[in-house]
Amino acid sequence: EDKVVQSPLSLVVHEGDTVTLNCSYEVTNFRSLLWYKQEKKAPTFLFMLTSSGIEKKSGRLSSILDKKELFSILNITATQTGDSAVYLCAEGSQGNLIFGKGTKLSVKP
Amino acid sequence: DARVTQTPRHKVTEMGQEVTMRCQPILGHNTVFWYRQTMMQGLELLAYFRNRAPLDDSGMPKDRFSAEMPDATLATLKIQPSEPRDSAVYFCASGYRDIQYFGAGTRLSVL
Numbered sequence: 001e002d003k004v005v006q007s008p009l010s011l012v013v014h015e016g017d018t019v020t021l022n023c024s025y026e027v028t029n030f031r032s033l034l035w036y037k038q039e040k041k042a043p044t045f046l047f048m049l050t051s052s053g054i055e056k057k058s059g060r061l062s063s064i065l066d067k068k069e070l071f072s073i074l075n076i077t078a079t080q081t082g083d084s085a086v087y088l089c090a091e092g093s094q095g096n097l098i099f100g101k102g103t104k105l106s107v108k109p
Numbered sequence: 110d111a112r113v114t115q116t117p118r119h120k121v122t123e124m125g126q127e128v129t130m131r132c133q134p135i136l137g138h139n140t141v142f143w144y145r146q147t148m149m150q151g152l153e154l155l156a157y158f159r160n161r162a163p164l165d166d167s168g169m170p171k172d173r174f175s176a177e178m179p180d181a182t183l184a185t186l187k188i189q190p191s192e193p194r195d196s197a198v199y200f201c202a203s204g205y206r207d208i209q210y211f212g213a214g215t216r217l218s219v220l
Contacts, residue, residue, distance in 0.1 A: 031207065032207045034207065034208065034209075041213055041214065042200055042211035042212060042213050042214055043152075043200075043211050044211070045208055045209070045210065048207060048208055088152070092207040095140070095157075095159065095164065096140075096142060096154055096157050096164075096165065097142075097154075097207075097209055099151065099152045101151045102151065102152075
């Protein structure tokens with residue numbers, strides 16, 4: 001059974017810290033790995049990764065995929081209180097997305 | 110500003126009543142998904158469509174839930190009869206090339 005596991009489940013940091021969120025997956029036919037941010041509303045799309053070793057970057061957020069070791073990381077540098085959210089990782093091997101349980105990030109002032 | 114539109118945003122109903130949730134996907138997207146989110150279970154896929162054809166509804170309780178897509182601009186999720194355990198946020202998402210874009214959700218409370 002395909003699955004996506006995220007760690008840690010929750011994380012508390014202070015503004016200015018750098019954080020790394022982890023996502024590992026077990027799927028039969030890998031196609032893509034996606035990251036979403038969910039604040040109090042709907043998940044919003046951050047990145048889609050399909051190739052190993054190529055970093056995707058958007059402002060202070062970046063992500064990279066390792067298809068050999070079957071994981072991805074999401075980095076956030078110089079965190080701000082507005083980064084507080086649940087970060088979801090999902091894999092898209094079957095036409096739909098298989099989501100992990102998410103990492104809840106809390107950034108304290 | 111293309112986005113997925115869901116109605117209603119909030120719904121409070123009594124056990125046994127029928128609930129209908131509607132979704133207008135982003136024009137040009139060929140896949141539509143229904144999810145349910147609770148604190149305990151996280152985001153669960155209920156059903157999805159590609160080019161309006163149902164592909165997978167294995168996540169739905171078949172005896173009470175039904176999902177349809179009568180045309181390319183409308184997807185519906187119905188619960189009949191509703192039960193308190195159905196209380197959750199229901200999201201619709203439309204997708205293109207693996208990326209899914211989520212609507213704002215319908216927060217359902219069944220009393």
